[in-house]
Amino acid sequence: MKQKITLLPTRRSVIEASLVAGAAVTLVSCGSGDKAQDLPESTGTATDAIDAAKLPVQGTASVTVDGRGYLLYRPDESTVLAYTxxxxxxxxxVGTGSGEVxxxxxxxxxFSKTDGSVAQGPAKKSLARFAAAIEGDKVKIYL
Ligand code: FES
Known part of the structure; x- marks a missing residue:
């Protein structure tokens, strides 16, 4: 006569499995390398970023404002997009790149110049975008 044997996990094996799973989650987190953005809260204050003449249509620029780096892209005469x-x-x-990225x-x-989304990894998150505008002869970022 055959006897049905059910193997129940021991308390020790459950704890060990949990530790292995926790370690795997930790490794996955480290492996992705995504870094939380360390950016100031927007105050809505318009801050001069660059002379508009230095950012031609279809042009890009890398600027530093208040000690932080931003990328600018001007898709047309009256529009400027700004990202960290x-x-x-x-x-x-991140550099100004070439073509569309x-x-x-x-x-x-x-990262896409038109919306900051990831065009190619390993990054998984989009670049944070900031409001920007051409006002007079200046490109301003609203920080
Ligand atoms: S820091 Fe790794 S791709 Fe930018």
Whole structure:
């Protein structure tokens, strides 16, 4: 006669499994490398970023305002888009890139110039966008 044996996990095996799962989650978190943005809360204050003449239509620029880096893209005569230049992967400074994307020199992430979304990883999060406008002869970012 066969006897049905059910193997129940011991208390020790449950604890060990939990520790292994926790370690795996920790490794996955470290592996993705996504870095929380360290940006100031927007106060809505218009801050001069660059002379408008230095940002031609279809042009990009990398600027520093109040000690923080930003990327600018001017898709047409009257529109300017502004993003942080802090890469969402591991915090390197994203460059102005070429074509349709900003490029991070550290691990090759690319971000759309039109909305800051990830065009190529390893970054998984979009670049934070800031309001910007051309006012007179200046490009202003609203910080
Ligand atoms: S820091 Fe790794 S791709 Fe930008």
């Amino acid at each position: 230049s802090v890469c969402t992967h591991q915090g390197c400074k 900003f490029e991070c020199p550290c691990h090759g992430s690319q």
